[in-house]
Amino acid sequence: MILQLTGISAGYGAVKALHDVSLEVDAGEVVTLIGANxxxxxxxxKVITGLLPASAGHVLWQGKELAAVPAHRRVAEGIAMxxxxxxxxxxxxxxxxxxxGAYIRSDxxxxxxxVKVFQLFPILKDRLQQLAGTLSGGEQQMLAIGRALMSKPRLLLLDEPSLGLAPLIVKQIFSIIRDIRGLGLAVLLVEQNARQALKVADRAYVFEVGRVVLSGPAAELSSNADVQKAYLGL
Ligand SMILES: Nc1ncnc2c1ncn2[C@@H]1O[C@H](COP(=O)(O)OP(=O)(O)OP(=O)(O)O)[C@@H](O)[C@H]1O
Ligand SMILES: [Mg+2]
Structure with a gap:
């Protein structure tokens, strides 16, 4: 197991956003977090990347407590978002x-x-000299993932990679997530598109108002009646 959260609580001032959350990611695994807005x-x-401190609990990265590691050092530890x-x-x-994306590297x-990023996203190679702000939404998403990959992470955190993209591009993004897992790194995927996320993931955690209410193999959750009703529109 490369990442382990145990009993994490966190929030923003008076707003408690996470209560006693525990989850794990194994090396090379695709894990998805699904849940409503x-x-x-x-x-x-944010707790995993260190942008937000936890008020309780532990984040263990390859067995090591991350609390004392500031956000900017966690990229060098192999965590990219x-x-x-x-x-x-x-x-x-x-x-x-x-x-x-590669600024922390000296190799x-x-x-x-x-070149590996271009294999995943050929369009980026054609657009190398283009200003990123002028890329289409889908291209910007590909660039954001490509940039994260350039730090050579062991764990890639993806927050809503399919949000606001046309169906064809969404399909492409999920197929690329499959390719990324083939590169041997672990992916923690946050998605509104639960249907696609459960298809691509090995395991899933279902969040409801700051708590993990269900977890298990993605295939199992896909056939869970509550999940189907709440998140798959069945
Ligand atoms: N910067 C912030 N300041 C205050 N409250 C915040 C902040 N960011 C998030 N929250 C609150 O924390 C709770 C959890 O928000 P979070 O962004 O983690 O949800 P989410 O599951 O990612 O939702 P979405 O699917 O809409 O992105 C919400 O109630 C939100 O209003
Ligand atoms: Mg969100």
Whole structure:
């Protein structure tokens, strides 16, 4: 197991957003967090990246307590995030955005890894000199994922990668998530699109108002009647 959250509580001032959340991610596994708006999914990712401190509980990364590791050091530890709403650097080119993803690295394989990103997202290669702010929504999403991959993470956190994209692009993004798992890194995927997320994931956690109310193999949850009713529109 590379990531383990135990008894995590967190919030924003008086707003308690997570209560006693425990979850795990194994090496090479795709795990999805599903739940309604405001359920605490993004907050959970913020605790993992260190953007938000937990008020209780532990985040263990490869067995090591992360509480004392500041957010900017966690990328070097192997945790990368593609945030909600993409947040690429709009006035930088595609190439510069990808290079920013690799800024913590000092090894010689950065160009090689950029080629790997182009294999996943051929469109980015055609757009290398284009300003990121002028890319389409789908292209910006691909760039945000590509930029996260450039830090050579062991765990990739994806917050709503399919949000606001056309159906064809959504399909493409999920197929790329499958390809990413083939690269051997673990993915923690937050999605509104529970149907697609459960298809691509090994395991899932269902969040309701800041708590994990259900968890298990994705295939099992897909056939759970409550999940079908609440999240799959069946
Ligand atoms: N910066 C903030 N300040 C105050 N409250 C916040 C902040 N960010 C989130 N919250 C609150 O914390 C709760 C959990 O929010 P969170 O963003 O984690 O939900 P989510 O599951 O990611 O929802 P969505 O699917 O809409 O992205 C919500 O009640 C939200 O209003
Ligand atoms: Mg969110």
């Amino acid at each position: 405001g359920a605490g999914k993004s907050t959970c990712l 593609s945030p909600e709403g993409r947040q690429v650097f709009p006035r930088m080119t595609v190439r510069e955005n990808l290079e920013m 010689a394989n950065i160009e090689e890894d950029m």
